[in-house]
Amino acid sequence: MRIEKANLTHLDSIYDIEIKTFSDAWSKNSIKSAMESEPCNIFLALDDDNTVIGYIFFYLIDEEAEILNLAVIPEKRRMGIASSLLKYSFEIMKKNGVRNAYLDVRKSNIPALSLYKSFNFEQLTIRKNYYTKPVEDAIDMCLCLDNEEVEK
Numbered sequence: 538m539r540i541e542k543a544n545l546t547h548l549d550s551i552y553d554i555e556i557k558t559f560s561d562a563w564s565k566n567s568i569k570s571a572m573e574s575e576p577c578n579i580f581l582a583l584d585d586d587n588t589v590i591g592y593i594f595f596y597l598i599d600e601e602a603e604i605l606n607l608a609v610i611p612e613k614r615r616m617g618i619a620s621s622l623l624k625y626s627f628e629i630m631k632k633n634g635v636r637n638a639y640l641d642v643r644k645s646n647i648p649a650l651s652l653y654k655s656f657n658f659e660q661l662t663i664r665k666n667y668y669t670k671p672v673e674d675a676i677d678m679c680l681c682l683d684n685e686e687v688e689k
């Protein structure tokens with residue numbers, strides 16, 4: 538497995554995973570716009586045969602980063618791929634002077650909540666009915682990267 542920055546040749550693969558993963562999936566246009574926008578970074582986990590097996594989207598804004606999207610295909614879960622994508626992203630964030638990384642997660646998303654807690658993300662607030670399709674509360678989380686030892 539290796540991690541690489543996404544480009545337009547990966548758009549269809551990302552979208553294919555996105556619609557299979559999320560009930561409130563990003564549209565292909567939104568993914569394309571994110572790819573082309575300066576503050577947004579999209580990194581992929583690629584298998585040895587160059588198949589996209591996961592991705593992370595995050596924005597860098599001054600001393601803050603926001604993780605907008607993270608997914609791993611079902612056949613490759615529990616193999617540390619999301620953890621590798623997060624660690625890789627934290628390195629980039631730190632190099633860009635980011636001090637705090639934020640994200641939202643559905644209240645019922647136990648795998649994602651467990652993953653973020655394993656990285657010491659802390660709960661900030663609950664946003665009532667934040668998500669649609671289905672309507673659900675969001676848990677706002679934050680990780681202070683000043684305290685975080687990120688592996689090379």
Ligand SMILES: CC(C)(COP(=O)(O)OP(=O)(O)OC[C@H]1O[C@@H](n2cnc3c(N)ncnc32)[C@H](O)[C@@H]1OP(=O)(O)O)[C@@H](O)C(=O)NCCC(=O)NCCS
Nearest residue numbers: 607608609614615616617618619620642648649651652655
């Ligand atoms: C959440 C998701 C990205 C995790 O990806 P992954 O590659 O399987 O995660 P990792 O293998 O790096 O898991 C690291 C740790 O997270 C926790 N974790 C991950 N999946 C879990 C699960 N299903 N149940 C409980 N804990 C889980 C565990 O602590 C795990 O460590 P362990 O395997 O040593 O016990 C993946 O399940 C996914 O794509 N889900 C659908 C999309 C999604 O919910 N994205 C997040 C939106 S906020």
